[in-house]
Amino acid sequence: MDPTKTKRPYTIGELRAWEPKFRRFIDSANPTQKGCHLWTGGWVNKQGGYGWYRRDAERYMAAHRIVWALDHGVVPPPDVAILHRCDEPRCCLSDHLVAGSQLMNIHDMVLKGRHTYGERHPFAKLTAEKVIAARRLHAEGEGVCALARAFGVSLGPMQRALSGKTWRHVVAM
Numbered sequence: 001m002d003p004t005k006t007k008r009p010y011t012i013g014e015l016r017a018w019e020p021k022f023r024r025f026i027d028s029a030n031p032t033q034k035g036c037h038l039w040t041g042g043w044v045n046k047q048g049g050y051g052w053y054r055r056d057a058e059r060y061m062a063a064h065r066i067v068w069a070l071d072h073g074v075v076p077p078p079d080v081a082i083l084h085r086c087d088e089p090r091c092c093l094s095d096h097l098v099a100g101s102q103l104m105n106i107h108d109m110v111l112k113g114r115h116t117y118g119e120r121h122p123f124a125k126l127t128a129e130k131v132i133a134a135r136r137l138h139a140e141g142e143g144v145c146a147l148a149r150a151f152g153v154s155l156g157p158m159q160r161a162l163s164g165k166t167w168r169h170v171v172a173m
């Protein structure tokens with residue numbers, strides 16, 4: 001069976017109902033060198049390298065998508081990919097997960113930032129999520145100026161965030 005074609009997706013209420021048990025299980029995993037918490041559930045059906053969880057028959061959900069849903073209070077729609085910044089499909093650590101559309105939105109904003117210099121930006125200051133996205137885009141070749149404009153901060157703070165002088169606690173990958 002194809003777990004991505006589950007007939008009845010779990011609702012956020014259903015996920016919340018067994019959140020404590022689920023979280024306990026993830027927290028009990030021994031972190032890897034990168035800090036990943038790998039899904040090792042006995043009740044896992046492994047496909048595509050992901051950890052799968054099935055509570056009811058024929059209702060599979062990828063473990064990392066459950067984590068993201070619990071963190072954000074909404075079940076990600078099927079067309080929204082939940083990506084691993086650590087490139088470890090079985091990882092269930094919140095900090096290592098990012099929604100595909102989120103990342104694309106940010107990237108889109110960076111591109112737009114080139115043309116909207118001086119305009120009011122929706123993001124007034126940096127957050128951990130933005131720092132992670134900025135570092136990733138920087139690693140992919142995006143310039144510091146473009147990133148600073150896109151995230152609505154001046155050059156100094158962006159430079160310091162990218163170099164790790166600030167936001168040191170944010171996992172850089």
Ligand SMILES: [Zn+2]
Pocket residue numbers: 034035036037084086087088091092093096
């Ligand atoms: Zn990870």
